[in-house]
Amino acid sequence: MRITVKLYATLRQYRPNAPRSGLALDLPAGTTIEALLPQLGLPDGVALVAMVNDKVEGLEHVLVDADALSLFPPVAGG
C-alpha cells in the first residue's frame, strides 16, 4: 500500500529532504503508525500527535492504502 507522510515543525529535522506535499511511502498492509516511526528516523519515545486523513489517531492505528499521515510534536508554550 502507498501512503503519504507529512512531518510538522521540529519533526521535519528527521527527514530534511521531504517534499512539501509529503513523503510517499510503500508499506506492507497492516503497518501501524507506531511501526512506521523508526523508518522515518524518529527517535524512540519522541512525543507526538498523529493524524490520519486530518483526524487524530492513536499510534496503534493500522494504516491503509492512500492514507495521509501527519505527525506533530506537542506544542505547549504560552
Added chain:
Amino acid sequence: MTGIGTRLRTLATATQNAQGEPLALISLSAVQQLAKESAMPIRDVEVAALQERVLPARYQRNLGTIGFEGQLALLRATVGIVGAGGLGGWIIEGLARMGVGRLIVIDGDVFEENNLNRQMLATEGSLGRPKAQVARARVARVNAAVEVVAHHLRVDEAQMVELLRGADVLVDALDALPTRLELQRAARILERPLVHGAIAGYVGQVMTILPGDPGLTALYGEGHVPERGIETQWGNPAATPMLVAAWQVQEVVKLLTGRGELLRGRLLFMDTETGAMDILWV
C-alpha cells in the same frame, strides 16, 4: 433608569455610519461624566447607553462585526483567562479593547527579563511585578469599563473551579501541558467552553473545546503527558503569541456574541516557518 436614559440621549452626538444611516455616539468624557454624576461604574453607563441605542465611541469599529447586541453581550460577560504571559497578555489586551465587561486573570508568576521579547505586559518597568496585577493596571488604562479580578496564584484544578466560577468562557493561556488538562477538566465541571491555545517557536495552535468534547485528551491521551512541548527547543519569538492570541480572542468573541463559526472539534495549526495553516479534526 429613565433619568439616565434622558441624560444619555442628551449627551449623545448624532452622526452617520459608513452606510449613511443615523448613529448616536457618546464620547468617553461624556461616559465618564455620567458615571460620576450617577455614581455608576463606567461599564454600567456603557450598558445603559447601548440599551438606548447610543454607542460609546470607543466601540465604533466593533459595530460592523458584532453590532449593538454583540457589544452588549461582551460588556455583560465574564471571561476567565488562566495565564497572563505570552498568550495571556495579548488576549487580555484584545478582550479589554473589545469591551468584555469582566476579566478574571490568574497567573502565579512575576515578569522576568526573558519575557520582554514577546509578552505584551512585560516592560522594563514591570520586571519583578506579578503578571496578574500588571494586567489589571494595564486594562484600567485601556478600557476603564472593564473590571479585572486579578489572582497572583499558581492554581490546581480545584482552585481553578473555585476562582473561575462565574465566568462565561474560559481561556487557556498556560505554558505547560498537565495543567492544561486540569483546566479542561475544570471547564467540564463548570460546564463552560474553553478556548485552547498553545505556541512553540514558529508554530501555534488553537481549538475551542465545549464541555464534553474530547479536546486535549484526544491529542495527548489520558495517561502521562509530557510537561512541555517543543517550545523547550524552539523558544518563542514575538510573532507567535500575538498570532495565536488573536485567534483566541476571536473565538471568545464568537462564543459570547453567538456569531460566526467556532473552531470546535477543529485544531487550527499555524506554521510561520513555512506559511502553512492546517485544520485538523479532533
